[in-house]
Amino acid sequence: MLTRKQHELLRFIQTRLDETGISPSFEEMKDALDLKSKSGVHRLISALEERGFIRRLPNRARALEVLRRADEGGQTTAPAANSNVVPFARPEAAAPAPAADVIEIPLHGRIAAGVPIEALEDQAILPVPAALLGAGEHYALEVSGDSMIEAGILDGDFALVKRTEIANDGEIVVALVRGEEATLKYLRRENGMIRLDPANAAYEPQIYAADEIKVQGKLAGLLRRYFH
Amino acid sequence: MLTRKQHELLRFIQTRLDETGISPSFEEMKDALDLKSKSGVHRLISALEERGFIRRLPNRARALEVLRRADEGGQTTAPAANSNVVPFARPEAAAPAPAADVIEIPLHGRIAAGVPIEALEDQAILPVPAALLGAGEHYALEVSGDSMIEAGILDGDFALVKRTEIANDGEIVVALVRGEEATLKYLRRENGMIRLDPANAAYEPQIYAADEIKVQGKLAGLLRRYFH
DNA sequence: CTTAATTGTTCTCAGAATGTTCACAAGTGG
DNA sequence: CCACTTGTGAACATTCTGAGAACAATTAAG
Numbered sequence: 001m002l003t004r005k006q007h008e009l010l011r012f013i014q015t016r017l018d019e020t021g022i023s024p025s026f027e028e029m030k031d032a033l034d035l036k037s038k039s040g041v042h043r044l045i046s047a048l049e050e051r052g053f054i055r056r057l058p059n060r061a062r063a064l065e066v067l068r069r070a071d072e073g074g075q076t077t078a079p080a081a082n083s084n085v086v087p088f089a090r091p092e093a094a095a096p097a098p099a100a101d102v103i104e105i106p107l108h109g110r111i112a113a114g115v116p117i118e119a120l121e122d123q124a125i126l127p128v129p130a131a132l133l134g135a136g137e138h139y140a141l142e143v144s145g146d147s148m149i150e151a152g153i154l155d156g157d158f159a160l161v162k163r164t165e166i167a168n169d170g171e172i173v174v175a176l177v178r179g180e181e182a183t184l185k186y187l188r189r190e191n192g193m194i195r196l197d198p199a200n201a202a203y204e205p206q207i208y209a210a211d212e213i214k215v216q217g218k219l220a221g222l223l224r225r226y227f228h
Numbered sequence: 229m230l231t232r233k234q235h236e237l238l239r240f241i242q243t244r245l246d247e248t249g250i251s252p253s254f255e256e257m258k259d260a261l262d263l264k265s266k267s268g269v270h271r272l273i274s275a276l277e278e279r280g281f282i283r284r285l286p287n288r289a290r291a292l293e294v295l296r297r298a299d300e301g302g303q304t305t306a307p308a309a310n311s312n313v314v315p316f317a318r319p320e321a322a323a324p325a326p327a328a329d330v331i332e333i334p335l336h337g338r339i340a341a342g343v344p345i346e347a348l349e350d351q352a353i354l355p356v357p358a359a360l361l362g363a364g365e366h367y368a369l370e371v372s373g374d375s376m377i378e379a380g381i382l383d384g385d386f387a388l389v390k391r392t393e394i395a396n397d398g399e400i401v402v403a404l405v406r407g408e409e410a411t412l413k414y415l416r417r418e419n420g421m422i423r424l425d426p427a428n429a430a431y432e433p434q435i436y437a438a439d440e441i442k443v444q445g446k447l448a449g450l451l452r453r454y455f456h
Numbered sequence: 457c458t459t460a461a462t463t464g465t466t467c468t469c470a471g472a473a474t475g476t477t478c479a480c481a482a483g484t485g486g
Numbered sequence: 487c488c489a490c491t492t493g494t495g496a497a498c499a500t501t502c503t504g505a506g507a508a509c510a511a512t513t514a515a516g
Contacts, residue, residue, distance in 0.1 A: 003491070003492090005491085005492075035492090035493070035494085036493075036494060036495080037493065037494045037495060037496090039493085039494075039495085039496095040492065040493055040494080043491085043492080044492095047491095059499090059500060059501070060500095060501075060502095061500095061501060061502060
């Protein structure tokens with residue numbers, strides 16, 4: 001149904017939409033596919049549209065919409081966005097071939113440790129029941145500190161985080177502060193500012209300018225281990 | 229589907245409606261987006277309307293309505309009638325060879341529900357990362373109630389329990405009281421009696437004769453799911 | 457009813473960002 | 487060889503964003 005390049009582009013658009021909610025521009029798609037001209041992207045977009053995988057508004061910037069998803073290899077079939085999702089080709093089992101209902105996600109280190117997440121190399125891999133997660137890309141962090149203790153999140157727990165830059169008020173997010181420090185906190189917006197609320201009366205809410213905070217994911221699950 | 233600014237505005241409108249129920253005015257949206265002119269807002273609103281994300285009444289003040297949310301899920305996650313359906317049900321029992329580091333344990337139902345655990349047939353199976361558990365036989369229970377909230381165990385969490393009748397003071401155990409009721413509590417012994425301590429100041433510790441209590445297992449792990 | 461305040465609408469100017477199209481070249485498979 | 491896809495480069499067209507101001511519509515107050 002789709003050529004290699006078309007499929008690659010469709011998958012890029014999907015994840016971009018899932019994670020940021022903002023359509024990529026032709027320029028961005030060009031870079032993502034490692035092309036040097038936008039016209040190639042234009043042809044691929046036209047092909048995808050012709051085949052009914054995406055919809056678009058002509059002459060409008062960043063106005064793409066995915067109608068049929070390319071199947072996420074290895075991931076849970078995304079029930080997510082569109083109700084008229086038609087699961088597409090199921091690629092032959094992704095390389096690591098985990099059990100059907102288990103997803104393997106990278107463990108990126110500890111959070112609230114003063115280090116941006118991206119900087120950490122991931123070595124450990126944590127298998128997680130698929131039922132615990134929704135669609136999308138996830139990763140795990142070990143929680144450090146007791147700032148979220150009243151939300152039932154304890155020191156040493158493993159937070160399962162869905163990678164996204166989108167979050168609603170009141171959700172627990174991984175927030176990167178001034179590109180330096182990653183924390184797990186309740187997110188709340190107040191007239192242009194962003195407030196990070198801990199769940200511990202001993203800590204104070206912190207207020208930042210919107211451009212000081214980058215949301216890197218939202219809390220999707222939690223694992224805890226009691227060692228006896 | 230949306231440009232950065234369109235997305236930003238849509239999200240602002242959403243949270244404003246969620247939190248106050250009142251549409252923002254153009255002036256307020258202008259400030260929220262850090263603009264100095266309302267005309268920009270007007271164009272963004274038109275774009276959002278054209279793309280079907282909002283609806284509005286022309287020439288009416290604060291008459292916005294969000295049709296499609298900016299969120300990834302987009303759709304208003306179907307209310308899904310039964311709130312206490314265990315989402316782990318897996319029809320095919322055809323053991324699909326779990327990955328090496330995954331253990332499959334039975335899900336026995338809810339605890340603190342007034343029913344002895346043994347009585348429940350187990351249908352659902354929960355795959356769990358082996359790293360979370362030690363040696364021994366394990367099973368899972370869905371936690372009901374808030375009596376262990378101060379131990380970071382919330383209603384709806386899944387407790388991973390190691391089957392054993394031996395437990396030390398201070399450990400969290402599944403205790404069967406008079407053969408009738410199973411509860412998750414801190415175990416403590418006091419001169420021949422057994423005390424079950426909740427982790428919630430609103431509940432009282434309960435004291436029983438030693439032969440009224442049977443330990444059915446000790447808490448070995450915890451899973452939680454956040455649905456967004 | 458008149459006035460004032462609030463709010464929404466439209467227009468113009470300008471630069472940046474983005475999408476569209478065409479011509480040409482190269483690779484692939486039947 | 488042909489049909490088709492892919493890649494490149496550049497010119498071109500349109501949209502997007504931001505600002506400022508004038509004006510219209512609606513609402514609240516006197």
